[in-house]
Amino acid sequence: MDWSALGLHGHAWADIGRLALHFTMLSAMAIGGVLATASDMHRLLVIELGWITDSAFTSSVALAQAAPGPNVLFVPLLGWNIAGLAGMAAALAGIMIPSSLLAFAVGRYHRKRPGSGVIRSLTSGLAPLTLGLLLSTGWVLMTPTRQDWRALLLVLLTVGALLRFKISPMWLIALGAAAGMAGWV
Amino acid sequence: MSEVEIGKAGPRPASLGEVFLAFTRMALQGFGGVLPIAHRELVERLRWLDAAQFVEVLALSQVLPGPNVVNLAIILGDRWFGWRGSLAAAGGLLAFPFIIVMALGIAFRQFGGHPLALGALRGLGVVAAGLVISTALKLARTLKEIPLGLLVGAPLALATAVLVGLLHLPLLWVLLGLGAFSVGATALARRRREGR
DSSP, X not given: OOGGGGSOTTOOHHHHHHHHHHHHHHHHHOTTOGGGGHXXXXXXXXXXXXXXXXXXXXXXXXXXXXXXXXXXXXHHHHHHHHHHHHHHHHHHHHHHHHHHXXXXXXXXXXXXXXXXXXXXXXXXXXXXXXXXXXXXXXXXHTGGGTTOHHHHHHHHHHHHHHHHSOOOHHHHHHHHHHHHHTTOO | OGGGGTTTSSOOOSSHHHHHHHHHHXXXXXXXXXXXXXXXXXXXXXXXXXXXXXXXXXXXXXHSSXXXXXXXXXHHHHHHHHXXXXXXXXXXXXXXXXXXXXXXXXXXXXXXXXXHHHHHHHHHHHHHHHHHHHHHHHHHGGGGGSTTHHHHHHHHHHHHHIIIIISOOXXXXXXXXXXXXXXXXXXXXXXXXXXX
């Protein structure tokens, strides 16, 4: 076991604070789920700060997708890959706390006044943006493999299979891992 | 809508432990998304709420920022057992999957240099992109039904994708600009439609 993985990987505590702050902000903006904000995480962490590589970014999302459970768990893994335990805790707390408190408060309010028109305007008004954000996340996740036509083919196959047939994503995840190990993509 | 009555009549969880276990069970079955499983478990198997109640809480969870299924757990847990119920439900959803994801992450880091591990990660990344894109395209089918319609909705979606994905604009600006416009226009369109 390499215990140095627990450490800050050369980051200062101010960096941990910055990580926590950015994820806190994104938590409040994560309309349509946390994956919709992955492009913005990529913008800051890969493009602007260079704290994590393209392939490590995509791998973190991919591993969380391959494991059972909510997709949001790619966030603590990103934090872990950037700055060990402290990074993991900062990222997890940041992404979870604001949205959870809001959900709790709005859930209680809604129980007293169900069927408010504001909620419906928000839901259908933000639907196009959510769609755009998810497309952009897909594009960002393809960054390490975008030059490879076989990878593009596998993306198309995945999308086609999921839209056409009622197939469990688990099979496609297994196919992806196998194709990667065989060196096809 | 009998939404206020969740947990008041019919079957409901007997204890916090039962809530925790139910959500753990759900999470561990959810590969590539837990929401479809949540419906099957909560509505069909446990019958802790009916389909209409589920849809109502789901809509709320989806419009709120943050992980949708965690929001759903927090709202439902609260209806059954107050804030402790929220903690039990969200905790059940996250605890074991968190351990699994971190273990996978650490294992891949240990064997990170191995070509097989690298290959598997590369392949998983490609499929992950496909999963997200297919979720987006499923959402595209619903654009016909929103008040703004496909003619406004599709360009808005495309503009969002380009601004965030290609031009790397901060999400905050896009939400404040396009998001505010879209929600405002939707509210207007709904009012006009209901006015007639």
